[in-house]
Amino acid sequence: MLKLLGDELIGHDRLAVFELVKNSYDADATVVDVTLALDAKPPAITVNDNGTGMSAGTIETAWLEIGTDSKRRATTRQRSAMGRLPLGEKGVGRLAVQKLGEKVTLTTRQAGQPEYEFSINWGQLIDSARYLGDGLHVSVEENSTPKVFTAGSGTRVVITGLHREQWSRRDIRDLYRLITSLSNPFDAAKSFEVNLHLPGREEEIEGLPTLQQMLDAAVWNFEFTLDESGMLTWAYAFTPPRFKGLKAREAHDVEKLQLLEPDEDELPVEAGRMRQKRDDRIFLVPDDLKGIGPISGRFHAFHRRDEILKASGAPQQLKKWLDNQTGVRVYRDNIRVFNYGEPGEDWLGLDARRINRPAGKLGTQSVIAQIGLSLVSSSSLKEKTNREGFDDNEAFQRLKRIVLSIFDRFHREHAGDRAEIDKALKGEQETPPPVQVALERLETLGKQRGIEKEVKPILQSIQQELKTFREVMVSSGMAGINLALIFHEIVHSIDRVQRKLQGTADPDDIRREVDHLRKLLDTFKPLLQRDPPRKVTVEDLVERASGMHEDRFQRHGVVFSNWTTDPDRKHSFTQVLPRGLMVAALSNVIDNAIYWTRFRKELDGRKEPGAILVLSHWDDETGGLIAVVDNGPGFQLPRDQFGRPFHSTRAGGMGLGLFYCKTVMDSIGGKLEVIDAADLRDTIDLPEAYDGAAIVFSFKNEK
Template sequence: MKHSFQARAHVLKLLGDELIGDDRLAVFELVKNAYDADATNVQVTVDLNAPEPYISVEDDGTGMDRDTIVTKWLEIGTPSKRGANKVVSKRFLRYPLGEKGVGRLAAHKLGTQQRLLSRAENKRECFVKIDWSENLSGDKRIDETSVDIRELSQPLKYKENRTGTCLKITQLERAEWTRRDIRSLKKLISTLVSPFAAVDSFSVKLDVPGRESWLNDIFDVDDILDNAIWKFSFSIVNAKISWKYEFSPPSMSGVEKRVASKDDDSLRLIELTAEDRKRLDRDDESISLISSDLNGIGDITGHFFVYYRRADLMKKIGNTQQLKEYLDEQTGVRVYRDGIRVYNYGEAGDDWLGLNVRRINRPAERMATNSVIAAINLKLTDSDQLKEKTNREGFDENPAFLRFRHIIQSVVELLDITRQDDRRQLDAALKGKGEATPHPESFEHAVDIVKKAIKDKGLEGDLKPHIDTIEREYKQVRSVMVSSGLAGLNLATIFHEVEREIGAINKGIENNESLDSLKKRTGHLVSLLDGFAPLLKRNSQKRATAYSLVDRAFILSKSRLAHHKIHFSSPLLSGEVDDFVTECPPNLVIGALRNLIDNAIYWARARAEEDPSVSRPPFIYITAFADSAESHAIAVVDNGPGFELPVDTATQPFETTKPGGMGLGLYFTNLVMESIGGSFSVMSAEELRDYIQIPTPLDGAAVILKFKNK
């Protein structure tokens, strides 16, 4: 014998009171219902001074007649807005935002007494009364609840055949609303409609009778957006991205405004692991965005406004305190569909893109959630695989959402890469310099400059022993760390700090900094390096041929080259050019060569994908040649896009144009070559062609490893 499910009235409390996160979100949901009803104006009122305090939401939408109220509004989980029933509205052709059939229960979150007046076109006005305290008393079943519905012979509110719905809620669950609560509600309501997309004149207003002053001095969003330092807008159509970038600093010496843009460009995606591709339901290993990535998502547009929260810069902008307060409360990356917000993306504490985590490794180069106001816009009809959670707090984390998030994270990477040079110029100007400080040529070069400055100032007796110790221990630690293969965060951070501090010591000497201060600086570096003393041991040097080094790196990379269909050629391995012998730690050099091959694979693939109309299979070429009477070299050349960063920048830690990259590959290679007494340089393939013959298709980057003859 079969039986049906039964439900107690308490489930209504679960769906209304406990499923909706807070009072603001409950009001937010009721306003979204007005949007679905083709309203153009919505009036939200929170009257806390009335004899019986109330919250009301009134709209001028299509309204409801008695039949609609009984068969749809009172039916929980009704399918009237989903599946085959999900059709555009009659007046503005809007697609319904609500599809779960439980949004109307949001009112239960606000209060226990509800009065509803609603009128449809050419129908009588209907009055609905719900007493939740009575309906939820005892242990009633849902079918034992009672709702009073009456058709009125004369309309009370919607006269002259006007239509709409007005819901008034009394016996409020929250007895008192603070000024902060009301202002927070106002700001949330103001974010319902995207400021960048027209939504059929849909307008929402908030009124707080007797407490209007609480809403004074709330910044208008346009005022805030004008103060952004970086502005970035983009559109993704047919898997191609078009974007415009604006750098608008306040008037400062040495800093100029800049505008850049691209049309119908490829969007390079942050690389995914095999496990991540499986989670995203992405079989393709393409580096760039492809059409299938947008299945169930559709075209995407967006606007980013990025702020620099340094106190000295905000003072130059003006309205410092108000701007700071607004950014504290309103920053984040919001998502809109058909111009209406998908809650809770962009709320305080929400970091759905992981912006703050990204900053751990490169805090100076990447934006945080509290420094960006952004809107991502989707079309409701095209983004059908993005399903909103029943509690209205974001999308279900299905493969479509994971692909969507990955795409937006890659757009953020593009923005951060585009603005990094402007950020450096701005930092330099704020420090009182005309231009960004150039990177030292090498640690050894920086130390030589310091030694000369010490000698010129007559400080050799006081400081030279410290500098000699720093130089000796730095080289020992570098040798050990590099030989351990630790081309990671700690390696780069340690050496970057030491190299930066050497530059600061030199500047201190030039500026006649006190001797005590200089001793403290040098003492700090000695202490830092002494901490690694137990690890120090000399690297094992061996005689090795260039052939053996390249052959081993090729064997270790062979499967990747084959997997990605990379054309590989090496006249060194084929015996077409002369081999040479060097002395080095072979594993270090092989590791450096593998780094270079990995980079070449990525960039050669990227260029091939971005310009498929040209027959340009990815190509990597490794050769050897006599660089001079004292040295020989190994060159790794590709047909990628070439270096997109200045050469002196590309070899610094954390500098990269690869989405999601750490920017340590070339830095690691440089450290390896310095540790064995060799050198390292980067150039274009065309520049290398001035020295040796290389095949014509090679027109990308060339990396040269130079070894001293033995």
């Protein structure tokens, strides 16, 4: 059992080194030197710090006692002289030395006190007794004349009898990458520094780019602090290379954080109860940060196209280095929490979310990101015993949602600049979201999970449906719309299935998710069935579109008024058009109006309810119009970005709704525009309460 605790509790050698370095942090060390002496005789790994050292009593009652609570007792869990709280909690991290080698020699000294030393041969120690209770003896010696710490204090751990004496060039570089990331690289005070020494093999890390060299090649930079009241302070910088006239840009603001809607499968389930109801709040509130505390961080994002990297002066070596350095890391009190940000560890699901919007979102291999937490304030985030992340509890789910919401704010700010780079690279052509690629990946993951026979036929059926939809779009004059732009909900469902397949979900759960995806397609089918133009009244269009949201009006307390059916205010007219497409367009705009009226009410703390008005108007010369007017904050984007895909100020928004509406109106010879509600009063007598935006659908005069 003792051997298992040391050898198998820690995931790999690099984490074992990290556990020893954490002990140095707890001892108030400012510098830790890790030496990998593979050519020495015998080969050894040494961890040497300048911390406070240990007394004989501490060695006996803490280091040599398994599972001690010396760092987590309320009476001892106090800040050190340097203001640090102990990182260790479970009292088993010191056994990590067994992961590295058979023998450990520890030398330690407190300032002005004797130096102590002891050695443990794990094989001999374990064989010396059958049970822990029989007594496993370790002899601690006092060095009358200090051997190591002749002045000052500190602790040195030397591990020999290494379980792995042969380290490849890649192993060395991986360890170097890990060591340089143990302490927060953005800690300006450099209060804790970890160095790696490789006697005889220094050339194996020569030429590797420094962190600053990598950051100099970043195209987008975003720095933020989120205080405990929920206010987000951020600064953004677009720093493109000299490439086809791209211009730098900076922005900053202080605002309430808009929250992304949580995924249904990520909502917490209380014991013995049903899954909790989705939280419909738009903004973060202080309770969301309970047990998490304030959050700070930096995002440095890269454009990985060769043309941009070359223009940045970034060598090919930097591109390879990014493959191992990118990711979203978490630091508590400037010490890293593993294994967040390691290659292949996508704790936020950024890669899966990128399927939805590849041209607008960033995957893990495009960002070097740091999330900073306070150890004392984040008490609800508990590290797993194997040191590979936090327990997946309710507080951790809240942390993920908050950090993803901050990422979303960054995505929305960088969208316009990203579009400029894409335009410079390939002109106006849009890169279509790879729906086909996503489906093929699902098929591969299904095969890996052993449920290919069940999943493959359904995916093939979905592919056939997509092909049919595409044909319908062409025949209806809408070939200019990419399929995934209309049905982003379909791709979102693919995301969910993929995340489950990448995890350890039950195969039956996967089958249900894929079946849900199939049913989702069925619900959209009526909108893209061959929908020949027909004569419809404005009243019919508005009633069908608004009817889709009746429950939401009531749930969110939004007052909805429909003047198209009011005898005293109605302006009735008919049009010949595809009814399904037009109803979907109106529904999209009403959905946006619901969100933005709620947005303003929460943001300003208004007592007045959200209000939406739909009206029609007819003019014999210019034709008819339908307007959706609200009392929200007004249109948030620059007017020249109206109707452009992937431009949105709404949390989680993709900017596809208005793009869809604009394309529908273009296809029938109409027009879609956005104006201030006040401007509509030049034509229509509107109540003053409607002071937000007005989305106007204009139709040609068919008389």
